[in-house]
Amino acid sequence: MTLAEVLNGTVEYLTARGIDTPRVDAELLLAHALELQRIELYTQHDRPVTEAERTRARDLVRRRGEREPLAYVLGDWDFCRLTLKTDKRALVPRPETEVVVERCLVLLDGTSEPRIVDVGTGTGAIALALKHERPDAHVTATDRSADALALAAENARENALEIELVETDLLEGLPGPFDLVVSNPPYVAENELEALEPELAYEPQDALVDRGQTQRLIETARFGWLVLEVHEARAQGIAAELQRAGFADVHVSQDLAGRDRIVEGRWIQ
Ligand SMILES: C[S@@+](CC[C@H](N)C(=O)[O-])C[C@H]1O[C@@H](n2cnc3c(N)ncnc32)[C@H](O)[C@@H]1O
Secondary structure, eight states, rough: BBHHHHHHHHHHHHTTTTTTSSHHHHHHHHHHTTOOTTTTTHHTTTBOOOHHHHHHHHHHHHHHTTOOOHHHHHHEEETTTTEOOOOTSOOOHHHHHHHHHHHHHHHHOOOSSSSEESSSSSOOOHHHHHHHHOTTTTEEEEOOOOHHHHHHHHHHHHOOOEEEEEEESSSTTTTOOOOOOEEEEOOOOGGGGGSSSSGGGGGHHHHOOOHHHHHHHHHHOOSEEHHHEEOOOOOOHHHHHHHHHEEEEEEEEEEEOOOEEEEEEEOOO
16 A cells, blocks of 8 residues: 555544544654654655554554544654653643743743742643743642653653652642742543543543642642633633732633633732
8 A cells, every 4th residue: 555545544544533633643643653754644655555564553543543642642742842752641731731831931021030830740841841941940840640740750851951840739848939830730520521522531530620729729829920721611710719819910811712711810918
């Protein structure tokens, strides 16, 4: 079979398995399996695919067809200007979280050597992206999951970025002070999970299910800026809670799809 035939067959298979973006996924999976650039799938469209290559590709395509997240099947994923290792130890970093990073960078503008803590760091995405953009920052990242922290440590090493990793519950035991506390805490209600895409079943449930972490952060984060990624339906309510708790300059910003997603406030008392 030629590369074009294998690619078209893969697109058809992934379409039948309900994948939303079958062509992009097929291209990324085949390029990965065959160690090619995506463009080479087209420039070499009539070259034959060897049996060994097909076997390698088939395994990855089957996993994706079973609705394993693309980022887990590929083993790495781009976030901001970094490439992060991704596997079942932590949530796949989402594009909306890149907007959280951008918002933090705006708020930190003018603060030299800022002290930052990323609560619930997962792959290390937010903490590492901030350290990458602000090398002068002292960045701490916490998680309650030792597995997630191990993955974050690997990502820090791979990207040659130095951050402090702490296994703890939210901010517990951290002396501070911090100029900015950022978090993308779990925000899916347990009863919403089943209705969501099947890929979520592969991700750690502790990274997804809201067990009051957002509320507890609002009650306990008493340093500088607090920046939270939240469920779009709850953004305005969370902004009101921040105001009631005594935060100033409360503001809601939108993700790339225009959904209310990021709530920030400044602790001034
Ligand atoms: C939605 S994921 C976000 C991961 C990463 N920050 C990102 O944006 O891709 C939430 C993370 O919070 C962690 N987590 C959940 N409850 C926690 C708690 N009480 N204290 C610390 N981390 C917690 C989970 O293990 C998970 O890694």
